[in-house]
Amino acid sequence: MGITRKLVTSGLAVGGTLGAMALFNKLIENQAGELDTVLKGEERRYPWKYGDVFYEVKGSRDAKPLVLIHGFGPGASSYEWRKNVDALAKQFRVFALDLLGFGLSDRPAIDYTAETFADLINDFIKEVIGKPAVVVAHDLACAYVIADAFRRPQFFERLVLVSPPLTILEESAPGAVNTVLKSVLRTPIIGQFVYNVLTSRRAIQAYFDRLGYHNPGLITDELVEYVYSSAHQSNNRYAAASVLSNSLTMDAHEPLARLEMPIVAVWGREDLLALPSQVSDAFKYVNARIDARILDKSSQQLQDEQAGKFNALVSEFAGTPVTQ
Numbered sequence: 001m002g003i004t005r006k007l008v009t010s011g012l013a014v015g016g017t018l019g020a021m022a023l024f025n026k027l028i029e030n031q032a033g034e035l036d037t038v039l040k041g042e043e044r045r046y047p048w049k050y051g052d053v054f055y056e057v058k059g060s061r062d063a064k065p066l067v068l069i070h071g072f073g074p075g076a077s078s079y080e081w082r083k084n085v086d087a088l089a090k091q092f093r094v095f096a097l098d099l100l101g102f103g104l105s106d107r108p109a110i111d112y113t114a115e116t117f118a119d120l121i122n123d124f125i126k127e128v129i130g131k132p133a134v135v136v137a138h139d140l141a142c143a144y145v146i147a148d149a150f151r152r153p154q155f156f157e158r159l160v161l162v163s164p165p166l167t168i169l170e171e172s173a174p175g176a177v178n179t180v181l182k183s184v185l186r187t188p189i190i191g192q193f194v195y196n197v198l199t200s201r202r203a204i205q206a207y208f209d210r211l212g213y214h215n216p217g218l219i220t221d222e223l224v225e226y227v228y229s230s231a232h233q234s235n236n237r238y239a240a241a242s243v244l245s246n247s248l249t250m251d252a253h254e255p256l257a258r259l260e261m262p263i264v265a266v267w268g269r270e271d272l273l274a275l276p277s278q279v280s281d282a283f284k285y286v287n288a289r290i291d292a293r294i295l296d297k298s299s300q301q302l303q304d305e306q307a308g309k310f311n312a313l314v315s316e317f318a319g320t321p322v323t324q
Helices: 002-032 085-089 114-129 141-151 176-185 190-198 201-212 221-231 236-244 253-258 276-286 307-319
Strands: 042-048 051-058 064-069 092-097 133-138 156-162 263-268 291-295
Touching: 002 190, 042 114, 051 085, 051 114, 064 085, 064 114, 064 141, 064 307, 085 092, 085 307, 092 114, 114 133, 114 141, 133 141, 133 307, 141 156, 141 253, 156 307, 176 190, 176 236, 190 236, 201 221, 221 236, 253 276, 263 276, 263 307, 276 291, 291 307
Parallel strands: 064 092, 064 133, 133 156, 156 263, 263 291
Antiparallel strands: 042 051, 051 092
16 A cells, blocks of 8 residues: 555655646747747748648849748747848848747657758758858858859859858767757657756856857847747647757868858857867868958847848858959
8 A cells, every 4th residue: 555655645746736837848849939920021832742832022033033041049930131231132132041949930740850950951052042142041040051152063152151060171070968868858748848948048048148149238128038038839849859869960171171152150259169260270270262241240140240240241251253
C-alpha cells in the first residue's frame, strides 16, 4: 500500500505540473496575438514544398532584384529589415521574406535543418525571381546563401554577408546533448514550456542587450513586443528547436573559397561574439576577394543600428557593374 500511495502521489504531482505547464503555454499563446508585417510593400506568398513562405516586394519591376534574408535570433523575421527596405527599394526591386517556420510564413512541424533553408532560398530565387540577384543574408543564413551561390552561381550576381559568424567556416555537428535538447524542445508541453521561458520578454530584452545592439536605446518596447509576438505564434518551437540545439550549422568554408562573384562582408565593431577584426581576417584568408567592412557603434543588428551607413554600403556595392 505504501508503494502504491507513493506512485499515486508522484503521478498526481507530475500530472499537476504538466497541467500547469499546459495552462501557462496556452496563456502565452493567447497573449501573443495575431502577427502582422510592418514592411510597406506588396504582400505575397510563395507556395513551397513544405509550406507557404510569406514575402514582400517593393521597388520598380525593372530594377535589379535584391533579396533580404533574415537571421535566426529569437522571433526572427523580415522585421529586422524595417529600416532598409524603403531606402533600398528606391534603387532595387527588393524581396524581403520570412523563412519557413518564422514570421508570417507557415510553421510546419518538420525537422528543420541547414539544408531545409538552403533549399528554400535556392528555390525562392530560382522560381520567384528567376534571374541573377543581389542577395543580402544575415547571421547563419550567410552559410546557406554561400552554398547556394556555389551550386547555382547563375542566380547570384553578388552577395552581402551581414554579421556572418566564424562557425560557418568550421566543420561541426550537433553532439548528443544538443540532439536531446532538440527532441525535448519539440515536445508539445514540456518543450513548449521551456521555449516560452527562453523567449519571454525579459529574455528577448537580455538577448538584444547582450548580443544584438551596442546602443541599448534602440531596444524599444515596440521592438521587444513585435519580436515577442513573432516568437510565440503557433508551432514556432519546431524551427526554434533546431536553432537552440545548434542543428542549423553548415560548413561553408569550401564553397566560399571557390566563389568568384563580388562579396562584401560586414560586421559591427562592438559585436563581442564575432570579434570583428579576427573574423574578417579569417574570411579573407578563405577568399581574398571578399571586401570586409566594419561599422562603428554597432553589434549584430548593424542593419538597424547603422541603417543609413548600411543602406549606403549596399546601394554602392550592389549598384556597381560586375567585372569579370
